[in-house]
Amino acid sequence: TSNLYGEDQLALDVVADEIIKDRLDHTGRVSRIISEEQSEIIIFERKNRKGGYSVCYDPLDGSSLVDVNLSVGTIVAIYAGDDPLQNGRRQVGAMYVLYGPRTTLVYGAGNGVHEFTLNNLGEYVLTREYIQIREQGKIFSPGGIRRDYLPEHEKIVTKFEEDGYKLRYSGGFVPDINQILLKGGGLFMYPATTTAQQGKLRLPFELNPMAYLVELAGGAATDGRRPILDLDCNDLDQRSPVYIGSRKEVELAAQFLN
DSSP states (O other): OBOTTSOBOOHHHHHHHHHHHHHHHHHSOEEEEEETTOSSOEEOOOTTOOSOEEEEEEEEETGGGGGGTOOEEEEEEEEESSOSSOOGGGEEEEEEEEESSSEEEEEESSSOEEEEEEOTTSOEEEEEOSOOOOSSOSEEEEOSOGGGBOHHHHHHHHHHHHTTOEEOOOSOHHHHHHHHHHHTOOEEEEOOBSSOTTOSSBIIIIIHHHHHHHHHTTOEEESSSSBGGGSOOOOTTOBOOEEEEOHHHHHHHHHHHO
């Protein structure tokens, strides 16, 4: 099958989406959700409901990596109220789950970013508190096909290579952001290209929650000019270029782009 965006769906994508949708409904606290695997906003009817939350999620980011046994993840953004297409600054919490050699959950809700690890009893145990990203890192993760780079972005990549940055790119957004967070610095970038002028990654499902967590940990996230969290979100398929990680690298990228 294929999803709204013309991407092939693996059976695992569909199963993950159904599990998360059912669990969110079961909480009784979520009124609306949008999933990267669905074509419209899903409404959970609640009688006499007061308050509640809306959730945007990518049930299985990087699912094309499953068949080669590389790490994949789930990304979640949480908003108060009934509108899941809000400005990213209005998030009340965000998280991702990384399914790798360990299954870990990284979460933030305004008071720091914290990592939990799934143990043998099926419990998430706190393993790191108040994760911080240094002002400058030593790694960079450049997404996209290099032949499609615009000249100004090509200069950014060349600069990092000349400065001795280590290239660390897995093809998965969740493991690459997790590496930057837990290593304490670096830069992930997926630029505008000649074939995708708005970039590849989606604002509601991927960029807003990751930008929330990275800013909460002391980093930065922009589209090359504006903070990701300041972009208005108007569409399920809205995309944006992204430069996310340590502040110094994000600012350096902006200098080349502007």
